Amino acid sequence: MAGRIRDEDIALVRERAPIADVIGEYLQLRNAGGGSLKGLCPFHDEKSPSFNVTPSKNLWYCFGCGEGGDTISFLQKIDSLSFAEAVESLARQVGVTLRYEEGGRSTARHDSGKRQRLLEAHRAAAEFFAEQLLTGGAVTARRFLDERGFNRVHAEHFGLGYAPAGWENLTTHLRRKGFTDQELIEGGLASQGRRGAYDRFRNRLLWPIREVTGEVVGFGARKLDPAEDGPKYLNSPESPIFHKGRLLYGLDLAKRDISQKSQAVIVEGYTDVMACHLAGVTTAVATCGTSFGEDHLKILRRMLLGRSNQGGRVVFTFDGDAAGQKAAVRAFAEEHGFASETFVAVQPDGLDPCDLRLQHGDQAVADLVDNPAPLYEFMIRKVIEDYDLSAPEGRIAALDAAAPVVASIRNAGVRRLYGTNLDRWLGILDESFVLRRVNQHIRRGNAQEGRPAAPAARPVPTPDAQDAPYNLNDQSLLRERQALKIALQYPSLAVGFDKFTDEDFTVPQHKAVLGLIIAAGGVAAAYDPAAWVSALREAAPNETQRDFLTRLAVEQVQFYGELDEHYARQMLSTIRTHSINRRESNLRSELSRLGASSEVEEQQRVLTELMALQQEKRAFQDELADGM
Secondary structure, three states: OOOEEOHHHHHHHHHHOOHHHHHHOOOOOEEEEOOEEEEOOOOOOOOOOOEEEEHHHOEEEEOOOOOEEEHHHHHHHHHOOOHHHHHHHHHHHHOOOOOEEEOOEEEOOOOOOHHHHHHHHHHHHHHHHHHHOOOHHHHHHHHHHHHOOOOHHHHHHHOOEEEOOOOOHHHHHHHHOOOOHHHHHHOOOEEEEOOEEEEOOOOEEEEEEEOOOOOEEEEEEEEOOOOOOOOOEEEOOOOOOOOHHHOEEOHHHHHHHHHHHOEEEEEOOHHHHHHHHHOOOOOEEEEOOOOOOHHHHHHHHHHHOOOOOOOOEEEEEOOOOHHHHHHHHHHHHHHHHOOOEEEEEOOOOOOOHHHHHHHHOHHHHHHHHHOOEEHHHHHHHHHHOOOOOOOHHHHHHHHHHHHHHHHOOOOHHHHHHHHHHHHHHHOOOOHHHHHHHHHHHHHHHHHHHOOOOOOOOOOOOOHHHOOOOOOOOOHHHHHHHHHHHHHHHOHHHOOOHHHOOHHHOOOHHHHHHHHHHHHOOOHHHOOOHHHHHHHHHHHOOOHHHHHHHHHHHHOOOOOOOOOOHHHHHHHHHHHHHHHHHHHHHHHHHHHHHHOOOOOHHHHHHHHHHHHHHHHHHHHHHHHHHHHO
16 A cells, blocks of 8 residues: 655645636636635535635635535545545646655555546557557548548647557557556456457547546547447446546537636537637537536536626537437427526538538638527427418417427516517417417416425525534624634734633634634744645544634625724724623622522632632733723
């Protein structure tokens, strides 16, 4: 077993991997003010951004679901990685060579975990296939690309490769690099035969399929010899690193433009993605051997920020054939998950983007995407075109066929406008009649479902309330929370904080954070704010305290005017004053309960504590006077 990664290397990875850049690979972040960024949370479904990133603290936190952490924990959660795997992934991206501690000495790590091994195997396979595309045996593959308007530069840009016709070319190559047959089979690069592993891809043109981070996790392969057995397109199988339902081909290249332009173009094939990008439509992506689904939708929503009326646009392009029409129907079924405007672009002559570019040039592809039809309009028109609108009977039949489509539109205003358009498209010229028909379908649909209305969403419990009751309406508690946020976010302003004790805080959650701060040397030891919070999080004994600490570190400090040392001192002093008054009141109550009892020693103890507390109060008041 290889040892643990050295702490100084982990710290270097955190330093060189800005959290906004890392998280920005997965979702669009926008300025939230106060040095924070926000976006749609990737860990729960939401339409209003509650996911906050604080670059100065190297922290993220979702106020909707309560998840939070640093750069490493984000990668752990979103990519299902172990701590070491997340650190290794970041280290590769930022160019840090990791060292491992084993048996009291530093060593290079040879076994870096299953995921790491599979990623390394795929990286080596992609390099092997790319080299093979330049060999004499890849003439057919190069001709295939040339016939579709792609040259060597294009192939290199997208990382295309060629799998030779033999049974063990890749397998033998990767064995020599130290990979086992089991690793190749588990990763989908090889299949299991009677005599061992053999190449899964043979005599095929290959497209590497990458995660949004750019790591190769699988391949899409196109058959070159029609006479050979096997499907026309063969993709990597599901594996620990390849999940086709959560992958979009070309997303690693398109992600930044999707966010910046608030547009995503969904095409059907790998060559269509290439054609779009080369034609200047750099927001094009495609699914990987599966239909567009809920997980794909969530990925794009995060990048588009899912905000309606903000220019967000999703354009589906489909072939004009029957399969393309079915794809449009599937897209319509998923459309309600988009808060962006959704469109369909279908070339009248049925050409896909690749053929369109080949026959009519780059501008034709750009024009196709720039002039789409709204998805609702596309679906309604596709329904009514099957009816004879020259006869009254045909118009009524078309109305009954199209009304359910209009009825499925959730936005009442949009639904009414399409109802009006439907009346015009059918030539009935009676808007009220058409709208009544649509409303009948709405009522009929509700009755057929027979389901009660969904219960109102319940607020997600936060770490605040997991250890003990936590009342955010309690002003004393809010003051304490404010003081802790200052100590975590602006330690240089928290002068006097290190004098606090357990007695100054009223709830166990706050006492626990205070304990962590004191154990770390107090705010006086906080030289680097980002490293300060990171050290406290690592010292937290459990996830509950760690999550609560993260929340306090990113939650905005509420203040009027300017946040300076004077305001911070005033806030800390108020807590100290309330603490002294609370303890004094408790001691007086205890003394009153003892009354004239015979417990003289107990009375004396309370009196002594009360006198000491009063002396502490006078000293504190003098201190306040001197500081004014």
